[in-house]
Amino acid sequence: MIAITNLTIETAHENLKNGAYTCRELLDVYLENIKRRNKELNAYLEIYNDVYEQAEIATEKFKNGTAGLLTGIPFAIKDNILLKGKIASAGSRILENYKATYDATVMKCLKKAGAIVIGRTNMDEFAMGSSTQNSAFGATRNPLDPSLVPGGSSGGSAAAVAGEMALVALGTETCGSVREPAAFCGLVGLKPTYGALSRHGIIAMGNSLDQVSPFGKTVRDVEIIFKALSQYDEEDSTSVPEDLRKGKNSAGKKIGVPWHLFKEGVDPSIMENFKESLEKFKKAGYEILEIETPTSKYSLAAYYIIMPAEVSTNLARFDGMRYGYHEEADNLLGVYKKSRAQGFGREARRRILLGTYVLSHGYYDAYYNKAIKVRQKIRKEIMNTFETVDLIATPPAPFLPFKIGEKLEDPVAMYLCDVFNAPANLSGTPSIAIPSGKNNKGLPFSIQLTAPHWREDWLFEAGKKFESIR
């Protein structure tokens, strides 16, 4: 029996290389867990029918000496990442039968590396949500306690890793959709610098915010995936060319805490754990400073204008005409209206209409135009802050994972899950969630660190130090 509970990419790689087990044997352990647990947890929407062929390709790479760290590593991928010939539904009825016609650039990279992609994972429809309850294909449950949500929108990918149904996974973030489920499932989740990983072949929600984001059990695993996938892609006009991927110099080992953002709504046990985590960083030689980023408290409000605006534009392409869900009607307009009414779920409809509103004549200046100015101000403030500190620390989420069924009737309460995540997405800075202990019920705590653009290496360095003194 292969022990996978504490398995890392590097250990798996060593074992595959020295023949302790084969790619297929490792894959089988995860497939066995999927058989046992996926029905209850609903992490995967589909297990691909070619996983053993993928294992053979990986085995061949070990035989002919072309194997790398990701060769034979079992991945789960979020249902909004295109893999040629496979369904990519974005958790939506409107794309229920849509088969991708090409590979996302990140999938091309994984294929080339010989990684094994086990299947596609459940998500909030079009990545709209913080609990993976908004999927057209049922809610995903938290493997640590199935009565709780796994977070979202990449909750299926988080549950796949936490439930030992994949070694690592890819999700996507628009505002906390990897860091929050990482926190809820006791994993490490990284939102890279905007423009680091290609968005080509990712079903877009908010183009100016979206980033492919990895999950792992350790900081090192997430670092390995990040390094393998972070590269310029000419297919993505917002991908940053290699010569511009330069981070600023270090100000020393200084961590800033924006205490003014903690005024309300943070669970007391999270607050206590967060303070303990800061003590650990002090022991590791970091200096903790209070910082002021006064405009950051408006991040989530600005986000809930900018994102729906981009959603209403992006989702205009789903019209029931060329692919996806199609509903018959007497005339063309009727086909559009019926296909979109029945193909999109409630939250998607809500955000499309909200986006249409904030972009409409007469409201554009007060909402969208103001929001992008606020966003720019938030970004400048954060960049100024990084003149005096190297990292910014907060919890990734203000509360612990909640019950399935909770917060569904109150959109604003659900939106507040991401209050600490929004500044990194709006400013394009990299941010990581790292487990920081458990409460007496075994539910995970987490700490979030944000670094200046292109300084993922500082997140990894601080994260590994933090892991070592846990």
Add this chain to the structure above:
Amino acid sequence: MERLAELARIELTEEEKESLLRDFDSILAYVKQIEEVPINSEGNPEAEEARNVLREDEPLNRDFSKESIISQFPDSRDGFLKVKKIL
């Protein structure tokens, strides 16, 4: 709400219109707080750091096939997408 639904090409039931109006009230009340943020600068903030990325418009080969696209059409004839009468 009817006007928005018309613009967004989404059919809504009476019941959903009501509940969406209630949702809008609470969401707009929340996002309206950005009114408090003082902004001095005029002009387009996105233009400050972002640059357009352009390329030549030339035909290139792609790895997807015509068939993989046509096979997903809800309705087709002779390899063409079939839609309702427009004029």
